Amino acid sequence: MLEVSGLQKKYKDKTVIDNMSFQMKQGEIIGLVGENGAGKSTLLQLLATVMRPTQGDIQLAGLSYRTDIKKIRQKIGYVPQDISIWDEFTVEENMLFFEKLSWKRRTREQCRQLCLDMQLTHWKEGVEFLSGGMKRKLNLAISLLHDPVLLLLDEPTVGIDLKSKTEIGAYLHNLAKNQGKMIMYTSHDMDEITNVCDRVYAIGKDPFYLDLLQKKAVEVEVIT
Ligand SMILES: Nc1ncnc2c1ncn2[C@@H]1O[C@H](COP(=O)(O)OP(=O)(O)OP(=O)(O)O)[C@@H](O)[C@H]1O
Ligand SMILES: [Mg+2]
Structure with a gap:
């Protein structure tokens, strides 16, 4: 289980993530959507321990991001937006x-x-x-x-052909459903998001993504 509570991230004076709270269970695939600059990559970097939050708590499998960073890193797989x-x-x-x-x-x-x-x-x-x-x-x-328990994927399928995308989607689905992995990933492809994800978080206050995804009958919630 991943538990995020009261998360805040500021870059100097600019608050990108403010008082964000959510939970993620084993076996879940959660999509993260939002306009450019909404804070998707920032959130994934916080969850991946690449950056520290300004405020708030994160816990993974009962381990605290404040005190158990080393153990937590062993449990996380992270694909950054920029290929490395x-x-x-x-x-x-x-x-x-x-x-x-x-x-x-x-x-x-x-x-x-x-x-x-x-x-x-x-x-x-x-x-x-x-x-x-x-x-x-x-x-x-x-x-x-x-073999991470939490996979954080920042636009992992950009430029990947449709056939491979479908097959990777099925593979990720299998990882979540049969091995209990938690997967959070961002994409600007709403068809892919609705096909692969159990739930979707829309970052930011703009109702565009909420309206769009509600029409597609996937469970969507706004987080800021
Ligand atoms: N290292 C940084 N220093 C200062 N500001 C930053 C930094 N990284 C990101 N930002 C700002 O934080 C905001 C959120 O950026 P982020 O990269 O998290 O957005 P995103 O939702 O991933 O966007 P995209 O869809 O373009 O990938 C943006 O306004 C960006 O300019
Ligand atoms: Mg990004």
């Missing part, structure tokens, strides 16, 4: 490199299988020669290496 992989290495080298940094051991074959699960077959290819969508698939595979 080694361009000068191959897919294989990237996977083996990040496997070494991970606290959970994976064999070469398991690393390869994770790439295949993300529909990425270019095992021996240099990352600089991959397309944008393929790099995102590699980022996704890396985020799964240590």
Whole structure:
């Protein structure tokens, strides 16, 4: 379970997230929507421990973000909005490199299988020669290496073709429903959000997303 209460984030004088509270249960996939600059990436960075909140509490599986950061990091998989992989290495080298940094051991074959699960077959290819969508698939595979309980995905499917997107969506669905993982992800593709997510949080006070998603019959709630 993830519990967020009274969360606030200020950048200098600018309050981006103000008094935000919500809970997420095991097995849930939650979509995060909102206009550019609404604070989606900021929220994911707070949940990923990349940044600290100005105020408020976050707890994951009973562990506090204030005192148990090290243990919490082992439980989190995070795909940032900006792709972060080694361009000068191959897919294989990237996977083996990040496997070494991970606290959970994976064999070469398991690393390869994770790439295949993300529909990425270019095992021996240099990352600089991959397309944008393929790099995102590699980022996704890396985020799964240590078998995290909470997956935070910031626009993970930008540039990914529709077939792969559908298959990755099904894979994430399976991770949540059969392994009890919690997945929160942002996307500007509302069809994808409504297909994959159990619930949606719309960040910000603009009613646009609330109105749009209510028409699509998915449970949507505004958080600020
Ligand atoms: N490091 C930073 N320093 C100062 N302001 C920032 C910083 N990062 C983000 N912001 C501001 O915080 C607000 C929220 O940004 P954020 O990146 O969280 O939005 P977003 O919802 O992810 O947008 P997008 O859909 O474009 O990715 C924006 O107004 C942005 O300018
Ligand atoms: Mg963003």
